[in-house]
Amino acid sequence: MPLRYLFIDMNSFFASVEQQDDKTLRGRPVAVIPTRAETTSCIAASYEAKAFGVKTGTPVWEARKLCPRIVFVEADHKRYVVMHNRIVEAVGSCLPVERVVSIDEMVCKLIGDERAPEKAEAIGRRIKTAIYGRAGDYMRCSIGVGPNEVLAKMAADMKKPDGLTVLADADLPENLHRLKLTDFPGVGRRMERRLNLYGIFTAHQLCAAPAKTLGAVWGSRMIGEKWYRLIRGEDVPGKPGRRQTVSHSHVLPPELRTEPGAFGILVRLTHKAAARMRKIGYWAGAVGVSVRYKDDEVTTPDPVGWGRTSWGAGCRFPHCEDTPGILREVSNLWRRRPPGGVPFKVGMVLTDLRPARSATPSLFPEERQDADLSRAMDAVNREFGASVVYFGSMYGMRDQAPNRIAFTQIPDFDRQVS
Numbered sequence: 001m002p003l004r005y006l007f008i009d010m011n012s013f014f015a016s017v018e019q020q021d022d023k024t025l026r027g028r029p030v031a032v033i034p035t036r037a038e039t040t041s042c043i044a045a046s047y048e049a050k051a052f053g054v055k056t057g058t059p060v061w062e063a064r065k066l067c068p069r070i071v072f073v074e075a076d077h078k079r080y081v082v083m084h085n086r087i088v089e090a091v092g093s094c095l096p097v098e099r100v101v102s103i104d105e106m107v108c109k110l111i112g113d114e115r116a117p118e119k120a121e122a123i124g125r126r127i128k129t130a131i132y133g134r135a136g137d138y139m140r141c142s143i144g145v146g147p148n149e150v151l152a153k154m155a156a157d158m159k160k161p162d163g164l165t166v167l168a169d170a171d172l173p174e175n176l177h178r179l180k181l182t183d184f185p186g187v188g189r190r191m192e193r194r195l196n197l198y199g200i201f202t203a204h205q206l207c208a209a210p211a212k213t214l215g216a217v218w219g220s221r222m223i224g225e226k227w228y229r230l231i232r233g234e235d236v237p238g239k240p241g242r243r244q245t246v247s248h249s250h251v252l253p254p255e256l257r258t259e260p261g262a263f264g265i266l267v268r269l270t271h272k273a274a275a276r277m278r279k280i281g282y283w284a285g286a287v288g289v290s291v292r293y294k295d296d297e298v299t300t301p302d303p304v305g306w307g308r309t310s311w312g313a314g315c316r317f318p319h320c321e322d323t324p325g326i327l328r329e330v331s332n333l334w335r336r337r338p339p340g341g342v343p344f345k346v347g348m349v350l351t352d353l354r355p356a357r358s359a360t361p362s363l364f365p366e367e368r369q370d371a372d373l374s375r376a377m378d379a380v381n382r383e384f385g386a387s388v389v390y391f392g393s394m395y396g397m398r399d400q401a402p403n404r405i406a407f408t409q410i411p412d413f414d415r416q417v418s
């Protein structure tokens, strides 16, 4: 298979920016924290800190225990974005950037003779040099080259820091076989257990498994087939094994076919979808909302009876997992809706999902608070039933849905949308 993709992943990005900008931090264990508080968690750790077991998500008190000499630095989002832009520029001077995946990851396509292994490797080296030149010599990255985007990313993960791995046909099986099952993107602990149930305990067994078995493991023939082909280096569009969306929709009961009623239900659906998304371990990067209208004027009956006219809108935002953040976007979208019409059904969908373990926690304390609050709420609701706690008064809901009927009907409602 030709080497079609080159994936760049900056090493310990936020911590490296700090070490780049402050020479006194170089060679020392550094952790970047969102705010000076013992209860907060590290959002990045330098390689020197990682050697002590400190990683993204390690609470400050624990990091201090693991590594007493650790230096904590408060995150500075603006400088990280400036550095990100320099890196995109540096990469772009060697190869067009196909897609920026996140603040510290991007992917490029290789064409023509760039696909020859030695050429691809030379380009990888050129990119590293360009990044050092434009962003600084402390800005190391791991680069992976592979026949598809997934394998290129996996190649980048194979050597950290400062790796450059080319997964050419000849070394592909050997390189894949020594991985852990959880090194495959989309394979978390839960999926690993499922693989085990089907007799797959090693990467070698995963690579040898028939498409049919993979389909059974993933519960979808299509995803199984995709994995089967990806492992073999085919350029399959889309990322397999990843959940694509979390969505909810609801037909409004007659008394809620009003502006505030519809919005109330939409808030409730958002609340539910966000909780479900957190439960299955994803963050969202986009949301869509839709309304179907009851259309009495239409003389020809619609096959489904109601709701011939509809409206919908969507938007992107920095990946997040918290209910308030998502509600904010939903409310903004809702405000764009043209007035008029009797809402009959509302729906919303969370898309551009990425696994929580590969998401970067927010740099902003308020947003992290929202995420913590959302998780605390999930815990209470798990314990006492689905709707004990909810964001009843959020974002103007108090004014916009004064009757609160949406919330008094929850038991019935939950059964219907589950």
Ligand SMILES: [Mg+2]
Binding pocket: 009, 010, 011, 012, 013, 104
């Ligand atoms: Mg990285």
